[in-house]
Amino acid sequence: MSVAMAAGIAALSVMGAGLGIGYATSKAVESVARQPEASNKITTIFLLGAALSEATAIYGLLVAILIIFFVK
Amino acid sequence: MISVEFGAKVMFTIPILGGIPVTDTVVVSWFIVAFLGILFWLGGRKLKNIPEGLQNVLEIVLDFISSFVTDVTGPKGEVIIPYIGTVALYLIAANIIGAFGISPPTRDINIAGSLAVLTMFYVIYSSIRARGFKGWLKSFTEPLSIILPFKILDLFTRPLSLAVRLFGNIMAGFIIMELVKGFVPVILPSFLSIYFDFFDGVIQAVVFSLLTVMYVNEGIEKME
Numbered sequence: 360m361s362v363a364m365a366a367g368i369a370a371l372s373v374m375g376a377g378l379g380i381g382y383a384t385s386k387a388v389e390s391v392a393r394q395p396e397a398s399n400k401i402t403t404i405f406l407l408g409a410a411l412s413e414a415t416a417i418y419g420l421l422v423a424i425l426i427i428f429f430v431k
Numbered sequence: 432m433i434s435v436e437f438g439a440k441v442m443f444t445i446p447i448l449g450g451i452p453v454t455d456t457v458v459v460s461w462f463i464v465a466f467l468g469i470l471f472w473l474g475g476r477k478l479k480n481i482p483e484g485l486q487n488v489l490e491i492v493l494d495f496i497s498s499f500v501t502d503v504t505g506p507k508g509e510v511i512i513p514y515i516g517t518v519a520l521y522l523i524a525a526n527i528i529g530a531f532g533i534s535p536p537t538r539d540i541n542i543a544g545s546l547a548v549l550t551m552f553y554v555i556y557s558s559i560r561a562r563g564f565k566g567w568l569k570s571f572t573e574p575l576s577i578i579l580p581f582k583i584l585d586l587f588t589r590p591l592s593l594a595v596r597l598f599g600n601i602m603a604g605f606i607i608m609e610l611v612k613g614f615v616p617v618i619l620p621s622f623l624s625i626y627f628d629f630f631d632g633v634i635q636a637v638v639f640s641l642l643t644v645m646y647v648n649e650g651i652e653k654m655e
Contacts, residue, residue, distance in 0.1 A: 410638040414592060417599030 366426045372419030379412040456536035463524045463536070492520075503641070504648045511647050514553055518546065519640040526601055526632025529608065530624050535632070538602045540594070547594035550643050551586070558650030570650070589646065593639060600635050604628065 387405040391398045474489040482490050496516045500508050522537065529535040536542050559567045571582045604627035612620050 406634065407638065407641055410596070410634060413600075414596040417596055417603070420603060421595055421599050 362426060362430050365430070366423040369419055369423040369426060372422075373416040376412050376416030379415075380409045383408045383412065454539065454541075456534075456539040456542055459528070459533055459536045460525070460542060463521060463528065467520055467524060499640070500644055503644050504651075507651070508644070508648060511557060511644070515640050515644055518550065518643065519636055522546075522597075522636035522639055523633055526636055527628055529601075529605060529632070530628035534605060535601050535628075537597055538605045540598045543598035543601075544590075544594040546597070546639075547590035550593065550639075550646075551590040554643070554646045554650055555586075557647050561651035567650075593642060597635055597639055600631055604631050 383405060387401055391401050470485075471489060474485040478486060493516065496519060497509075497512055500512050500515055504511070525537045525542075526535055537546075555567070558570065562570065571579050608620060608624060608627055611623055
């Protein structure tokens with residue numbers, strides 16, 4: 360029971376990734392609207408930033424998986 | 432219910448040094464390496480000045496990788512194109528193979544971890560080769576000597592984050608695909624597979640390679 364609660368709390372950390380990627384997307388869309396010629400560079404930078412932000416969500420998922428499998 | 436082995440099963444054991452267990456992910460890895468090796472060897476025989484057929488396709492791929500690297504580093508980064516190309520092609524093949532029914536080898540933390548450790552050794556090696564050993568040591572205190580502990584920490588957290596990012600994304604996609612295949616074994620897995628296997632797999636390979644290029648670039652540029 361406590362293992363399930365611990366894993367659930369660890370999985371709450373994915374909220375940060377959702378907010379971060381949403382914010383990055385809004386800024387990317389804004390800057391493409393201001394300067395459509397730079398759209399390729401902006402796409403590259405945005406994808407890189409989104410992947411880095413998503414990695415923090417994966418850390419939270421990893422902690423939850425480790426708790427489920429290794430805490431008795 | 433659904434019982435599927437998420438970890439890597441040991442297939443056979445090499446009977447030297449007290450037995451080295453060889454998992455099924457390593458065997459799939461060997462097949463990918465053999466496939467890529469044979470593909471590029473076939474394309475590299477009898478090179479023509481005006482390429483056609485397989486040589487043409489492979490040259491387009493290599494051109495793309497080359498511009499991908501030199502966009503970040505400039506012309507001095509051309510030495511690292513072979514390593515980046517190898518890692519990128521291996522990762523794309525290893526991540527996409529999940530769409531063809533074989534479980535992707537990068538879902539094993541050992542494979543993701545060894546790729547990340549190898550990459551960090553390569554970054555350190557190329558930095559030492561470009562700046563000399565003393566130059567590499569000096570780079571720990573650039574631009575301000577106060578960031579020395581953070582740069583030392585970087586030596587360990589960078590491969591860790593590379594490995595965990597790759598492992599976590601591919602493993603999570605694999606688990607979700609297995610669960611979906613268990614509940615709805617028709618049409619739905621193919622649509623989800625377009626996202627989890629192709630899109631996510633290619634993005635993770637691209638991010639791994641791009642971060643490697645950026646780390647190497649940071650190591651070989653001289654701050655004058």
